[in-house]
Amino acid sequence: MRKHPFSEQKRAVRPCRLTGWGTFLPDRVVTFGGQTRYRIPDDGTQLDMLAAAAEQALGRAGLRADDVDCVIAACAAGVQPIPCTAALVMERIAPHARAAAFDVNSTCTSFITAVDIASRYLAAGDYERVLIVSGDVGSRFLDPGHRESFELFSDAAAAVVLTREALGDDEADTPGVLGSLQQTWPAHAHDTELRGGLSLHPAQSYADGDPSDYLFAMDGRRALLGMLAVLPDFFARFSDRVGIGLDEFDLIVPHQASRALGLAMRRIGISKNAYVDRVEEFGNMVSSSVPFMLATSLDERRIGPGDTIMLCGTAAGLTANALALRL
Template identity: 60%
Template structure:
């Protein structure tokens, strides 16, 4: 059996914008402006610290796990720390695997905790991706919600609690099926014109993404379960990225039966980097999982990237 990398969840906080937009029978949560991004992350962080019963100075490291930055420099984690824990003696850095950034951050945090570098880490995830959607792409325009989620993790008080196994892989031949081209060095914001507006909007070929994911995921999960030395039947619950309404199809493709995974797509949509921690927090609140549960966090992201992490609560 693989050695568990000790990590326990001490508390979490969730923030949804107050503004709601309806598309037929579905509701999506949308920030009023992109500038709300940092404020939502900071509010979620404050809620997480309160739920964990710790103060700002108790944090050793802040991990930013968002798909989009508040600004290019400094990192988003530093901007959150500036408002949440300005006097804490801690590190601040970002990790980014777009929609699965929280899973990557949890993996990184477990290694820091195992090695004794830090004792308590604050992870902040969330995006205002709906602010950058293209209204002409109806599928994505009606799919996304904005949200922020923060989680405090620490060295566990009991053995056997933490990350059992993790695996991440990218297939770059599919890199351009989901992208936002503008804002970086390839298409700088300073060169923006109305004619290049499309480069500064989220661009996704949903059908291509679904087909690509369907092809690569079965073998990816075979590798993951082999590494974890567990079978699907030994997992209590699955928290997948809430990518789209095709979620049940993808779950069936990798052998996860209905009722054994979180599905909040209809009610909340795709929350980008907040999707996985939001579904995790909601599943905890609803009593679907709890202490002793063996939970699989997984999903796909732009890249094309697949991510999986088995967590023993």
């Protein structure tokens, strides 16, 4: 049998420790049929949310902002095209820090990609303390005429601090990333998209262009069917790669994509009590969805030091993303 290109032996842990986390939710609450959503006020900004979550994470980690040597912004839609959102966050919270700043974007799973990248830098010794910030103001791009998406999304932000960790004598007790897998199926690239604002439809083209190009568009049914078709095999390969059965994780923290989350989990073979599902309370928080639920699970003591968790989700692209993390 031909070896699948993603089939590999289990890798060694990439040592790192989650030492701080923070979240931010706008005060404005709207409801749709009992589903709660959060929307930023007209005078609020994405940068305000990201900075607030970052400062909370740094405080919990016992660090000053200047102690960080790398800032990664993991957002689906950033503050502005140039400079990167990470640089703007750094300007706000640590203007005199000597740190790298860059953005990572795999839309809704950007945080998972950022943790994957940060763990590699930390394991290699390139950085000692990495701040990751995620958050979107999806409400600024929603089409009120498209009920499915308009009633789904919430604005929110979350941040974590990852620090370098020495590899212990017993690797089984060392916190860090145990493995990851990410794949994109571009046949579904246009199932969910926002076309306007950059080089395809620049801002100056708005007046003479199609206003719908500057609003979020989603074919929810096609995206869901595409996801359900690829996820069982993807998660089977992820489990093989990390050497952990799907039923062996202490908690699975998935992207809160939609009310179809339970259907997707059943299709993969994950039992209801094994994962976080709070779509009804918070909606789809885009890039902040996974870190927000991670932080909430830590605050509620559903998980803690020594636990092994899975961060996972799907995103526009169509992209699937999964990462095993020992706390």
